Amino acid sequence: MAATLARAGIRSVALGLALELDPAIDVPGLPPAEAAALAGLPLTRVRLDAGELRRRWRAVEHGAERARELRDGDEVALTVDLADPAGYLLHAPGFARILVAPDGGELLCEPEREGSEWTTLVFAQALPLAATLRGLEVLHASAVAAPGGALGGGAALFTGPQGAGKSSLAAALVRRGARLLADDTVAMQSRGGDLLAHSGAALLQLSAGEHERLRCSEHAELGPGANVLGKHRFAVDLRAGTAPFGGLFLLERSPDGPALERIEQVDPFALLATTFNLSVRTPERLTRHLDLVAALAATRRVFRVRIHPGTDATQLADILLERLPEL
């Protein structure tokens, strides 16, 4: 099997998936992985094949159902349509279409523009969807391996609404020596009663505002950077592989901050809302999602982080680093 993979494409690992990447696609943040790192992980192939995508979708598109639509103002930014037996068709107009097989085992890509910017759709949307279809639960969160043995050395996950500062906080912690596990999407899995967090792509994206706030030397601490689609993307040194769950931090902007507290009575609906995936609604997946939320709540390691509007990500990281050892 390993020889077949080596011939067919580049092997990599992200979101708990063993990836076989078409050499014709340059997906950033997915470096080649050793065979040992792929062992036991479900395989997902990523292929550049517009003809096959069109052929499969044409056969079923009359019966397709819209599973999700994301808008950026008046513009449609992303649609997800589902039709059996082809799977889920992701379409970011002007960027690409990607057909994700119903079992998450294959991604067929059809770029709609030159260059490599369209591959953002691969790691930002298609792979998280494939991971969900492969049996993992993907949270809308950023994560670092907790530094200094805090949280039992496990993964600290940061989640919250758009603009809460998930990536900024992860970046600030990375600049303080923590290792990034994932930015924006974290694949979780319950294995033998233990909760595990899987690493994502070796990329970290900052908003223009956060990028501007940091000095050049601080940018350099993150790694090589580039401006992609209005965000500043850094190729960071990833803590690849899996890490035991350490804690989930719900970020919220509040004039009462900064404050960090353990949530004794976790609101399950707040945890359900941290999911990245709203498209897969099968009974198996919905049950698995609820089970993960119950398991997260049972850890008693869910924390609320109130962030005062005057507190920046660097200050917040320092507060967290001071408090983490006592959690």
Place this chain on the structure above:
Amino acid sequence: MATDATTELLAARMRLPQHVVHRSFVAETVVLNLNTGQYHGLNKTAGRMLEALDGAPTVAAAVPELAREYGVEAANVESDLIALCQGLLERGLIEIVESEPA
């Protein structure tokens, strides 16, 4: 005074349909209807009532244990249980088990 409908309900046996799952949390129970993908929240007491209903031979049979557990009059538990059953039945979150013919 009990109406025919409540008498009938008290004598009925309830169960969770196959398309319904629930998980307990510290302060509430989340009930998920897998057919609709809708989540419902029950407070701690209603969650406990749901558990009791699911295992009892009739709705009425669940009353004494709950009354003991919460230290309240059986009549109060009975009316709360009936209201809960009606709400859950309306949402398809429990179903009445038809008695087998003799």
